[in-house]
Amino acid sequence: MQASAFIFEAIAGLVLFSVGVRVLATASRGAGEPARLLGRYLLLAGISYALYTVPLMFETGDLFTPITYAGRVIYNVSVYFALEFTRSVFRGRETWARGLVTALMLALIVGVGVSSMQGQWDGYTVSSPWFWCEWLGYTLTPLWIGIEGLLAHASARRRARLGLCDPIVANRYLLWGLFGMIQVFASLVIVPMYAGYEENQQFTLAGDAALGGLEMLAAGVAWLAFCTPRYYGAWIARRAAAAAVKGG
Amino acid sequence: MAVDLFDFAAERLEQHTHLDRLAARGTLRIALKVAGLAPKGLTIEQLRVVLERVLPTELEKCGVESGRQVCTVISAALAKVSLDDAAPRSDDADEIFRRLGGR
Numbered sequence: 023m024q025a026s027a028f029i030f031e032a033i034a035g036l037v038l039f040s041v042g043v044r045v046l047a048t049a050s051r052g053a054g055e056p057a058r059l060l061g062r063y064l065l066l067a068g069i070s071y072a073l074y075t076v077p078l079m080f081e082t083g084d085l086f087t088p089i090t091y092a093g094r095v096i097y098n099v100s101v102y103f104a105l106e107f108t109r110s111v112f113r114g115r116e117t118w119a120r121g122l123v124t125a126l127m128l129a130l131i132v133g134v135g136v137s138s139m140q141g142q143w144d145g146y147t148v149s150s151p152w153f154w155c156e157w158l159g160y161t162l163t164p165l166w167i168g169i170e171g172l173l174a175h176a177s178a179r180r181r182a183r184l185g186l187c188d189p190i191v192a193n194r195y196l197l198w199g200l201f202g203m204i205q206v207f208a209s210l211v212i213v214p215m216y217a218g219y220e221e222n223q224q225f226t227l228a229g230d231a232a233l234g235g236l237e238m239l240a241a242g243v244a245w246l247a248f249c250t251p252r253y254y255g256a257w258i259a260r261r262a263a264a265a266a267v268k269g270g
Numbered sequence: 271m272a273v274d275l276f277d278f279a280a281e282r283l284e285q286h287t288h289l290d291r292l293a294a295r296g297t298l299r300i301a302l303k304v305a306g307l308a309p310k311g312l313t314i315e316q317l318r319v320v321l322e323r324v325l326p327t328e329l330e331k332c333g334v335e336s337g338r339q340v341c342t343v344i345s346a347a348l349a350k351v352s353l354d355d356a357a358p359r360s361d362d363a364d365e366i367f368r369r370l371g372g373r
Contacts, residue, residue, distance in 0.1 A: 044372065045372075052369075054366065057370055060370065111366050111367075179306065180305055181305060181316075182306075186316055188364070191367045191371075247370075248371065248372070250371055
């Protein structure tokens with residue numbers, strides 16, 4: 023095991039957890055149901071990352087598989103909140119969006135359920151069709167997040183130029199879209215990584231580092247989006263003001 | 271009863287220009303797209319900005335010479351209509367993403 027590489031994933035989990043706590047606090051101050059959904063997603067994803075990394079960093083003996091399995095199940099539960107958040111914010115009135123949420127959740131439930139019944143507790147069995155069923159569920163979800171975020175950013179930028187959208191909100195859409203796309207890349211990275219694990223019962227350092235790096239990046243982007251530091255907000259405002267002057 | 275702002279503006283546009291119904295609605299739709307807006311859920315403030323800063327240019331492209339005056343007339347008519355959707359709605363994505371910042 024390459025414990026050092028997993029530290030990145032653990033840090034990413036910690037960051038996501040704390041952003042989730044912050045968003046849930048915002049929800050309790052009246053930010054509404056979407057904030058609750060997003061907060062739960064980030065919080066549970068953070069817990070899941072921790073559960074995945076603990077048995078890889080420390081000697082957990084017989085607890086390795088149960089802890090990894092708990093991480094896997096919790097992550098898939100978190101995906102439900104991500105889907106509902108995306109649907110309710112961007113596609114609240116669209117019937118197809120409800121269908122997409124149902125289809126992706128079914129893919130996750132069937133993928134985890136059947137592979138568990140076959141004894142594939144860790145979810146690393148790339149040679150199994152049920153791995154791919156689950157993989158589609160947790161890969162198409164961030165892809166949807168990414169597409170909606172980037173589309174919303176494109177139109178919000180135009181509104182911001184006319185003073186109809188706060189530039190920080192337009193930027194938040196961009197960050198949310200990037201967060202989704204980085205997660206998609208992470209999902210792609212795990213395929214060769216898990217394939218190697220299935221063969222040698224060991225993750226490669228390159229795979230660990232790539233995954234850890236992508237997850238750190240995604241967590242950092244989420245932190246910028248939802249725990250926006252003052253200097254970053256001020257920079258976005260300055261840039262928007264300069265663009266407005268330039269555009270007349 | 272709430273008035274659909276898109277229909278309201280498109281009808282006025284048709285009345286005050288040589289554009290037929292289809293062209294008037296299409297031109298308004300293009301102006302909204304340029305502004306990053308959708309016909310559904312349009313607010314008075316948004317429509318006013320589009321009438322002032324975007325639609326005149328789009329009308330010019332369609333050969334409407336008095337585009338700016340037409341937009342001023344529609345804007346004035348807008349002020350007389352009772353509409354109950356002037357405030358940002360709580361389910362609006364911009365409003366949700368603003369609140370997610372926690373400030």
